[in-house]
Amino acid sequence: MPKNKNATLTEGKFLSLMSASLKGISQVILIENVITGLIILLSLTIYSYYLGLIALISAIIGTLIGKLGGADEDSVNQGLFGYNSVLTGLALTLLLTGANQWIFVLIGAAVAAILTAAMMHFMKNTGIPILTLPFIIVTWFTLLVSYRLEAIQLSASLVPQDLAHWELNTAGKVNWLEGTFTGIGQVFFLDNPYCGALLFIAVFWASWKFGLFAILGNAVALLTSYVLGGEHSLIFMGLYGYNAILTSLAVALVFNQNRKHIATISGISAACLTVPITASVTTWLLPYGLPSLTMPFILSTWIFLGAKKVLPNL
Amino acid sequence: MPKNKNATLTEGKFLSLMSASLKGISQVILIENVITGLIILLSLTIYSYYLGLIALISAIIGTLIGKLGGADEDSVNQGLFGYNSVLTGLALTLLLTGANQWIFVLIGAAVAAILTAAMMHFMKNTGIPILTLPFIIVTWFTLLVSYRLEAIQLSASLVPQDLAHWELNTAGKVNWLEGTFTGIGQVFFLDNPYCGALLFIAVFWASWKFGLFAILGNAVALLTSYVLGGEHSLIFMGLYGYNAILTSLAVALVFNQNRKHIATISGISAACLTVPITASVTTWLLPYGLPSLTMPFILSTWIFLGAKKVLPNL
Amino acid sequence: MPKNKNATLTEGKFLSLMSASLKGISQVILIENVITGLIILLSLTIYSYYLGLIALISAIIGTLIGKLGGADEDSVNQGLFGYNSVLTGLALTLLLTGANQWIFVLIGAAVAAILTAAMMHFMKNTGIPILTLPFIIVTWFTLLVSYRLEAIQLSASLVPQDLAHWELNTAGKVNWLEGTFTGIGQVFFLDNPYCGALLFIAVFWASWKFGLFAILGNAVALLTSYVLGGEHSLIFMGLYGYNAILTSLAVALVFNQNRKHIATISGISAACLTVPITASVTTWLLPYGLPSLTMPFILSTWIFLGAKKVLPNL
Structure with missing residues (x-):
């Protein structure tokens, strides 16, 4: 008996989302490869279960923003909307502290994907890739937010020095x-x-x-x-x-x-x-x-x- | 008896300048509307007579630089050469102190208009508006000038902190x-x-x-x-x-x-x-x-x- | 007896390199003129024999990078790949200290030429010249390197202040x-x-x-x-x-x-x-x-x- 067509369609969409998300993880080291993404995810999960989870969710968030936002499909499928979100998710998890931290981590991952789109536009004419700049900007700005808004708390490792x-x-x-x-x-x-x-x-x-x-x-x-x-x-x-x-x-x-x-x-x-x-x-x-x-x-x-x-x- | 033609022409030019300047005031909140500009000017004048005067003069300076500089007429008439000068005039009035302050305020308003033109050129290819960036740059730079040139004096409210x-x-x-x-x-x-x-x-x-x-x-x-x-x-x-x-x-x-x-x-x-x-x-x-x-x-x-x-x- | 053709060719290449390098020195003050470059070199050498030598070598390094890198010949011959290297060589010589300083000075001159090429590309669409920005960026960055890498030593004249x-x-x-x-x-x-x-x-x-x-x-x-x-x-x-x-x-x-x-x-x-x-x-x-x-x-x-x-x- 043939599968329900809709189910196949949904399954296809889910697989395409997972493939793009895993490529988003591998794009952190400039590679477009699902298996490479999986091994990296394994390495992260061995280091810390929580970190692996955050990386995967962040990659999915970034990829979904690209897909739903209507970006060029090839870019999304190559994982180009995922890697900045992955890095932002990891960095904020390690550098922020406090119980509600995960909320700001995931919002950060989403903002990184939006900033990725914006920077793609701003740098289009130069023919030079944006690399990981969106991740850096979102992370630096979020870390400094902690000095002014109580809800965001900085890890003790980051100390301003003269x-x-x-x-x-x-x-x-x-x-x-x-x-x-x-x-x-x-x-x-x-x-x-x-x-x-x-x-x-x-x-x-x-x-x-x-x-x-x-x-x-x-x-x-x-x-x-x-x-x-x-x-x-x-x-x-x-x-x-x-x-x-x-x-x-x-x-x-x-x-x-x-x-x-x-x-x-x-x-x-x-x-x-x-x-x-x-x-x-x-x-x-x-x-x-x-x-x-x-x-x-x-x-x-x-x-x-x-x-x-x-x-x-x- | 008909009015003297030259007088009418001059009057027309004056009205066009005032209209563009008032729109320059309203463009601070992204609106192109003479009456909105007038009500804002009223609000400023109620707050402080001097502040209202500075806002109007700054708007006129910015608009004049656009007109005499030979900018695209539509842009000038929409008030796009005025709003950065208005904001710069207001900010410097409130953040500088000293008797000759008004001279630097008005020079600042003029520089803001020139910087507006420059940034319009630099951002042309992006299709993204320059917003109030010229005002911010001129104001930040002018405030820091006070640390090196005695003639420019900073209000006591601005204190560098570690x-x-x-x-x-x-x-x-x-x-x-x-x-x-x-x-x-x-x-x-x-x-x-x-x-x-x-x-x-x-x-x-x-x-x-x-x-x-x-x-x-x-x-x-x-x-x-x-x-x-x-x-x-x-x-x-x-x-x-x-x-x-x-x-x-x-x-x-x-x-x-x-x-x-x-x-x-x-x-x-x-x-x-x-x-x-x-x-x-x-x-x-x-x-x-x-x-x-x-x-x-x-x-x-x-x-x-x-x-x-x-x-x-x- | 006619000269050996190869010798003439080599001689021609050498003269063209020297001409472009001297123009590189004159381009520091926005002038394209071999004699002006020579007089400037004389002035530098009178001030300090070592400084004159560094200026000349830096100019040659910058020009060579332009020539060998395959840049547009006119730009290279006008000295446009030399002046940022000259300035970087001079600045680093005066602001760094230590026995092996000259190595970093000459590497700095080379990096300035590469950055010159990069900035030419990034600013191409604006129609605005890059001026001496590559020199400034290389010099500022190199000076700050001294706080983290022992081999680069800063002159005592540069003191961070609050x-x-x-x-x-x-x-x-x-x-x-x-x-x-x-x-x-x-x-x-x-x-x-x-x-x-x-x-x-x-x-x-x-x-x-x-x-x-x-x-x-x-x-x-x-x-x-x-x-x-x-x-x-x-x-x-x-x-x-x-x-x-x-x-x-x-x-x-x-x-x-x-x-x-x-x-x-x-x-x-x-x-x-x-x-x-x-x-x-x-x-x-x-x-x-x-x-x-x-x-x-x-x-x-x-x-x-x-x-x-x-x-x-x-």
């Missing part, structure tokens, strides 16, 4: 092996090397090239930040690495216009550049006690993608 | 009736509910829809800021309301592309969003002691207008 | 003659009036009009900043003058669309406007201890060039 009294202390344990796996974990705010290893599997599943450049980008950042004298506690927790990984994937592979060969040199240069940019963005934000999130990735990638439009041999 | 030592204190009188009329007053920096009531009349004169959405936007902001635990002293002085009023008018009515029905849901959502944005912008500005002015209105309106270009069903 | 505790002290020697020559020197960070006089010769060599407006812009800034009560120590060291000089050249001559007559009034108004903008930008940067560099020039010039697109009679 630049004039800031003392750099680079001392700390050197652990190269741990550093290899923490960078990719930090893309999803995970400071656990085992979850990081699982994320590498997710990336290699999509393509060995992606896996290779993720490792390369992280290695370049580890070395650069170590040689330039960064804080060991930050370096080996992966806090210099995650922006470099994203940047090397973006510049060398994903947004490389020339399809004939991989833009290896630009990719690695751009990954290097994220290290001083990370140091700088962190300093700009010190008086506000805000984390730099993926801003260094955005700045370095935009510089290289924009420059290539004028310097084609770059 | 975010690390900031303590939120929401205690304060709850007065819903007053809150109903203060929001619209704060669009023009008036903290007097009677002047606010007169401004509502000005809005209703233009159209009952405008009046309705002004009341709605204000109510939404009062509730949202109260529920989220904002400072009562700010809420009932209308400091969370004025941005919500402007935003609900802009999103639901003025820049609503779909002429068939009012964008009620987006308008109200955008008005809600101004509340956390106000909290956030105020925090960003704390180290500089600057007021957030209409920045939350601009950000929330831009997000919704931009998003609608990509999400037409929003 | 705006709440800032006291304005305008006392100081008045020296109009010195002020006449220090402004142009500060374009190249030279606080020596003799080097400044040599720079005036470089400008007059290119055209008497340029020389005239350089003097005019500086005079306007001296007067405005004195009348408005600026700090005498800054005024007569030329720190209010250099932005005014660049702005008056840019607005009155270089980017004046109407070729029939010089835009004298806009040029002088824009030069005036750099004075309050300088005061303001310096205040914005106070908590970070950063210098305002040529940001006031950029802002004032962009406002006037943008406004002219909408107000053609301006």
Whole structure:
């Protein structure tokens, strides 16, 4: 007996929504792949059941806003309305506190999707992707809201500091092996090397090239930040690495216009550049006690993608 | 005996200048209506004779720069070169002090008109209106000038504060009736509910829809800021309301592309969003002691207008 | 006997590189002229042999990146890929300290050229020139890197300060003659009036009009900043003058669309406007201890060039 047509239609819609949402999770690392999204979700859930749940719901919220809002279907199905919501959901969960926190987390995920649409419009003429800027803007603004509205409560880890009294202390344990796996974990705010290893599997599943450049980008950042004298506690927790990984994937592979060969040199240069940019963005934000999130990735990638439009041999 | 032709011409030019200037005053609340402009001017003059005078002169300065500068005539006649000058004139009058203050106020009004032209050019390709951004930029920059040039003196009310030592204190009188009329007053920096009531009349004169959405936007902001635990002293002085009023008018009515029905849901959502944005912008500005002015209105309106270009069903 | 063809070709390429690089040095003051570039290089070398060397190498690095990167040949040959690198090289040399400083200086010069290309792309649609923005961004970011990476060390002159505790002290020697020559020197960070006089010769060599407006812009800034009560120590060291000089050249001559007559009034108004903008930008940067560099020039010039697109009679 044939299935009810309506049921099939609803089932089809549900599957399409889940596929787009899982791709939304994988798009956080610039990959469009359902299985990669599933492995990432597994890694998040192993780290924390609650975090996995928030990531999935946020991805669905973002994707639904794209679908119901009437966005271009291809963009929605590629997960492009999901990844900023996923990141916003994760960041706000970890950086806000209080019982009703989850409400603001999910509202934040929704606002991130709306801001994604707005920024797509504003940057359309440049031909440059918006990357994770909507996530950063929503997260920074929400964190600062806590100073003025009692309902939003900030985690104790974020403390505004006076630049004039800031003392750099680079001392700390050197652990190269741990550093290899923490960078990719930090893309999803995970400071656990085992979850990081699982994320590498997710990336290699999509393509060995992606896996290779993720490792390369992280290695370049580890070395650069170590040689330039960064804080060991930050370096080996992966806090210099995650922006470099994203940047090397973006510049060398994903947004490389020339399809004939991989833009290896630009990719690695751009990954290097994220290290001083990370140091700088962190300093700009010190008086506000805000984390730099993926801003260094955005700045370095935009510089290289924009420059290539004028310097084609770059 | 017929009038002298030249006299008639001059008279015509004078009337056209006055009409455009009064529309410049009404454009502060996104309305193009001479009578609305006149009632607003009356409200300002009741509050303070000097403030009314400054508003009128600023509007004329802005409009004259548009006319003599050779801008598109329609834009000038709609008052689009006046409203940023009016707001700049009012803000600088209230936030600067000293005997020669009026000179800087009027220069500020002139610069706001020139910046209006520049921003119109820079944003032309986006199809998104510049709103009150020129006013905000000129006012913020002028206020900070006072720290370096003795001739410009800041009112004592603006004090830079260290975010690390900031303590939120929401205690304060709850007065819903007053809150109903203060929001619209704060669009023009008036903290007097009677002047606010007169401004509502000005809005209703233009159209009952405008009046309705002004009341709605204000109510939404009062509730949202109260529920989220904002400072009562700010809420009932209308400091969370004025941005919500402007935003609900802009999103639901003025820049609503779909002429068939009012964008009620987006308008109200955008008005809600101004509340956390106000909290956030105020925090960003704390180290500089600057007021957030209409920045939350601009950000929330831009997000919704931009998003609608990509999400037409929003 | 005829020369070897290859040698001639190589020689031709070398001469073209040197010509473009020297024009890169002259483009710092918006002039495209090899001899002007040479005189400026002489002035820099008299001030400090090392500074002259850095300027030349930086210009060559920027130009080479343009040439090898495949940029539009005309732009490269006009020196448009050199001037931001020259300024970055000079600024970082003077504001960083430490033995390996020169490495970061030259990397900074290279990044400035890449950022130049990126910004050219991002601003293409506006029809407004990028001016010295790449230099400012690279320099500000590099200076702040020093707070997080030990290898980059900041000169002791840059101290973050709390705006709440800032006291304005305008006392100081008045020296109009010195002020006449220090402004142009500060374009190249030279606080020596003799080097400044040599720079005036470089400008007059290119055209008497340029020389005239350089003097005019500086005079306007001296007067405005004195009348408005600026700090005498800054005024007569030329720190209010250099932005005014660049702005008056840019607005009155270089980017004046109407070729029939010089835009004298806009040029002088824009030069005036750099004075309050300088005061303001310096205040914005106070908590970070950063210098305002040529940001006031950029802002004032962009406002006037943008406004002219909408107000053609301006």
